[in-house]
Amino acid sequence: xxxxxxxxxxxxxxxxxxxxxxxxxxxxxxxxxxxxxxxxxxxxxxxxxxxxxxxxxxxxxxxxxxxxxxxxxxxxxxxxxxxxxxxxxxxxxxxxxxxxxxxxxxxxxxxxxxxxxxxxxxxxxxxxxxxxxxxxxxxxxxxxxxxxxxxxxxxxxxxxxxxxxx
Numbered sequence: 001x002x003x004x005x006x007x008x009x010x011x012x013x014x015x016x017x018x019x020x021x022x023x024x025x026x027x028x029x030x031x032x033x034x035x036x037x038x039x040x041x042x043x044x045x046x047x048x049x050x051x052x053x054x055x056x057x058x059x060x061x062x063x064x065x066x067x068x069x070x071x072x073x074x075x076x077x078x079x080x081x082x083x084x085x086x087x088x089x090x091x092x093x094x095x096x097x098x099x100x101x102x103x104x105x106x107x108x109x110x111x112x113x114x115x116x117x118x119x120x121x122x123x124x125x126x127x128x129x130x131x132x133x134x135x136x137x138x139x140x141x142x143x144x145x146x147x148x149x150x151x152x153x154x155x156x157x158x159x160x161x162x163x164x165x166x
């Protein structure tokens with residue numbers, strides 16, 4: 001009898017805890033497995049020449065309860081500026097609800113450096129809008145290009161793991 005009462009009490013505690021968790025906490029909170037992916041290829045940018053087409057695949061984690069800390073990894077492409085991908089280091093990852101902001105930087109094989117700030121929001125699981133993209137690319141000769149997302153944002157593939165499913 002005592003054992004059954006203990007199990008019922010434990011089950012009720014778990015249910016009450018799950019019921020009272022806020023959506024923001026349920027999304028990632030202190031969850032060490034929370035991951036964010038932003039990706040897209042052949043994306044538009046302004047000015048169109050030389051910034052379009054471009055692409056990205058960035059993975060990040062927004063909290064410090066994981067092996068990577070508040071950072072991530074990935075690739076950035078600006079096909080008309082550099083002929084190959086730049087390995088990107090992602091940092092300053094901030095997640096608020098279904099919106100993320102982060103920075104990414106790297107170097108293309110031809111020596112061109114890239115530094116970007118990005119904001120995006122997930123519209124549904126696997127889909128999102130890249131609201132802002134501001135990238136500065138500097139070649140080894142000192143030529144600088146500034147590339148931005150067009151007004152209204154860019155549809156991309158976006159996934160926030162552990163996000164509430166709509």
